[in-house]
Amino acid sequence: MKTQHILFLLLFFFTSISFAEATTVKENSPSSSKKAVWIPLEGDVDQGMVNYLGRALADASKLKPDVIIFEINTFGGSLDAAFSIVDTILSIKNTKTVALVQKKAISAGSLIALASQELYMLEGTTIGDCAPIVQGTDGTPTIVGEKIQSPLRAKFRNLAQRNHYPELLSAAMVTPELEVLELLHQDSILIIEGKNYAKFSEEEKKFWGTPKVLVQEGELLTMTEKEALELGFSKATVQSKSQLEGLLEITSSEVIESTTSEKISRFIAAISGLLLIIGFGALYLEFKTPGFGLFGIIGIIAIAIVFLGQYASHIGSYLPLILLVIGILLFVVEILIMPGTFLFGVAGIAAMMIALVMTFDISQLPSFLSSGSSFDASPWLYGLFFIFTCAIIALIFPIIVSKYIVPLLPEGYTPMLKADLAEALSPTESIENIHIGSIGIAKTFLRPVGHADFDGQLLDVQTRGEIIEPGEQIEVTLVQDSRLWVQKHTKNS
Numbered sequence: 001m002k003t004q005h006i007l008f009l010l011l012f013f014f015t016s017i018s019f020a021e022a023t024t025v026k027e028n029s030p031s032s033s034k035k036a037v038w039i040p041l042e043g044d045v046d047q048g049m050v051n052y053l054g055r056a057l058a059d060a061s062k063l064k065p066d067v068i069i070f071e072i073n074t075f076g077g078s079l080d081a082a083f084s085i086v087d088t089i090l091s092i093k094n095t096k097t098v099a100l101v102q103k104k105a106i107s108a109g110s111l112i113a114l115a116s117q118e119l120y121m122l123e124g125t126t127i128g129d130c131a132p133i134v135q136g137t138d139g140t141p142t143i144v145g146e147k148i149q150s151p152l153r154a155k156f157r158n159l160a161q162r163n164h165y166p167e168l169l170s171a172a173m174v175t176p177e178l179e180v181l182e183l184l185h186q187d188s189i190l191i192i193e194g195k196n197y198a199k200f201s202e203e204e205k206k207f208w209g210t211p212k213v214l215v216q217e218g219e220l221l222t223m224t225e226k227e228a229l230e231l232g233f234s235k236a237t238v239q240s241k242s243q244l245e246g247l248l249e250i251t252s253s254e255v256i257e258s259t260t261s262e263k264i265s266r267f268i269a270a271i272s273g274l275l276l277i278i279g280f281g282a283l284y285l286e287f288k289t290p291g292f293g294l295f296g297i298i299g300i301i302a303i304a305i306v307f308l309g310q311y312a313s314h315i316g317s318y319l320p321l322i323l324l325v326i327g328i329l330l331f332v333v334e335i336l337i338m339p340g341t342f343l344f345g346v347a348g349i350a351a352m353m354i355a356l357v358m359t360f361d362i363s364q365l366p367s368f369l370s371s372g373s374s375f376d377a378s379p380w381l382y383g384l385f386f387i388f389t390c391a392i393i394a395l396i397f398p399i400i401v402s403k404y405i406v407p408l409l410p411e412g413y414t415p416m417l418k419a420d421l422a423e424a425l426s427p428t429e430s431i432e433n434i435h436i437g438s439i440g441i442a443k444t445f446l447r448p449v450g451h452a453d454f455d456g457q458l459l460d461v462q463t464r465g466e467i468i469e470p471g472e473q474i475e476v477t478l479v480q481d482s483r484l485w486v487q488k489h490t491k492n493s
Contacts (some may be wrong), residue, residue: 001299029041036253041085045077045108050084050267056256057088067248069098071241075095076107076130079152086155090162100244101125101225110173111152114159114233119233120244121225127272128222130156130173166191166232169214172221181211182219191471226315279303290447297333327351389470434459438476442468461486 037060041049060068070089076082087114089097099105099116105127113127114121121127130152140170152174160170169190172178173467179194197211213223214231228234238244245253247284265448268275279302285295330348365470434454440461444450461474461484473489 009208033251034249035063035067035162036067036250037063038069038071038101038241038253038255040070040071040073040255040257041109041112042073042102043266044270045074045081045085046266047078047081048262048269049077050081050088051265052258052262053085053088055259055262057092059256062262064255065095065254067096067098067250068092069100069248069253070112071100071102072105072109073102073112074106074109074112075104076109079108082108082111083155084111086115086159096337098244098248100238100241101127105112106130106222111155111159114156114163114165114170117163119165119228119234120247121228121237123225123237123239125225126222127228127233128173129220168193169221169231169233172215174220175221176218178215179213179217180215181274182214183208183211185209202403221249230459274303275306323351323354379422434476434479434484436476440474440476440486442470444470446474446486452484459484463487 021376028492039053041053057068062482096118097116098118098120099113099412101113101119101121103122103125105125107130110127110130120128143144154173156170156174157167159165160167168178168180171179181192181194181197183190183197190208191209191214194217197205200208223231225231225234225237229237236247238247255332279299282295282302297318327348327350330351333348439453440452440454440459442450442452442461443458446452446461446463446466446468448465448467450461450468452457452461461476463486466487468486473488474486476484477487478485
């Protein structure tokens with residue numbers, strides 16, 4: 001009997017130990033932890049946001065998160081971009097999606113917020129008002145017609161059905177003609193369209209009592225965080241991101257930020273309208289001005305920035321090379337088009353220096369190594385070689401162009417005359433007979449620096465920004481510090 005008791009106690013003891021070990025393993029198991037990835041969706045809803053979201057989700061998939069949280073703060077933007085973002089979020093499988101309204105989710109932002117499976121809002125935030133708006137002929141905003149409203153309304157209803165949001169109220173975010181009423185009888189709640197309530201019999205109206213107007217006809221549903229919670233959109237109102245992570249039982253999280261190239265792309269997109277105005281305006285002035293000069297350069301650069309901005313999010317790794325090319329081109333402009341201004345030359349040097357700095361990774365520099373350590377010098381040597389190569393190009397290329405290429409250009413395509421280069425005199429050599437009012441002939445394009453003939457003397461001259469073609473009569477306006485300032489001569493002057 002005693003033996004049986006002892007065996008029973010030993011069995012109980014070992015079973016308890018085994019259960020405790022199993023319990024400990026379960027509590028400390030990695031499977032019990034939850035990892036979240038934060039993806040901020042801020043600013044205008046545009047193609048730049050679409051590109052960023054695609055890249056961010058690709059990076060997120062490598063981290064294998066349990067939850068993806070979209071941090072939304074936007075007044076809206078392009079409807080096409082919003083649809084693309086919504087479809088991208090809906091394509092996420094086997095991962096919980098959560099939207100947190102950080103400040104506002106207005107217009108297209110509300111559509112994006114409802115694409116997530118759960119919605120949370122910070123205090124003082126708003127969501128709703130997704131009417132598609134275009135600018136009328138008189139400049140006033142106008143809500144588009146049923147042709148656009150219908151697919152947008154269908155999109156809202158689809159999201160409401162998929163993620164269990166109030167369907168009728170979701171449609172009220174985009175339909176100004178919709179009146180939504182709330183009927184309450186004891187514990188029963190009925191949300192109904194106003195036109196359907198009008199069809200109720202007197203007995204039904206008496207049963208439900210006076211309805212509460214949730215959305216008036218002619219208005220769009222816009223909710224505070226409290227209203228969104230009461231109406232069944234928001235799961236909870238939180239004080240901070242960390243509190244939300246606590247509610248979702250998140251143990252670790254990472255944020256996928258926008259890259260520099262993505263930020264540049266979105267910035268260019270935001271100012272593209274202004275750049276186009278500047279670009280076409282500058283080109284118009286260039287057409288009205290003889291020759292080719294500053295306005296043409298500004299116009300081409302402005303329009304090129306708008307065009308390249310469409311691809312800026314994909315060229316981050318090539319940015320140093322692009323800056324190097326831009327720097328070289330600016331040097332060419334300084335030599336061939338605007339000699340003597342130094343503006344383009346200095347800008348070219350700055351662009352090339354920035355390119356060199358961007359290619360230099362200080363982390364690749366060798367440091368003191370402990371005995372037995374190995375160091376791979378190849379990345380550092382490749383980077384050093386690239387820097388020296390760029391520096392040589394930056395120094396030698398302008399010299400080669402000015403000395404060997406420019407003299408070969410035909411007359412009229414260069415600010416200097418090939419035949420007269422050797423004979424050209426500096427104003428410091430012979431200006432005794434030159435005074436204010438002296439008349440000469442421009443021998444080259446003055447943009448604004450060039451050469452002019454004064455009674456057989458070829459001298460360096462400069463305008464105050466005016467571009468003068470070869471063969472035009474010019475007049476000296478100022479002799480200062482051995483420099484001749486000129487303008488186009490007119491008969492009345």
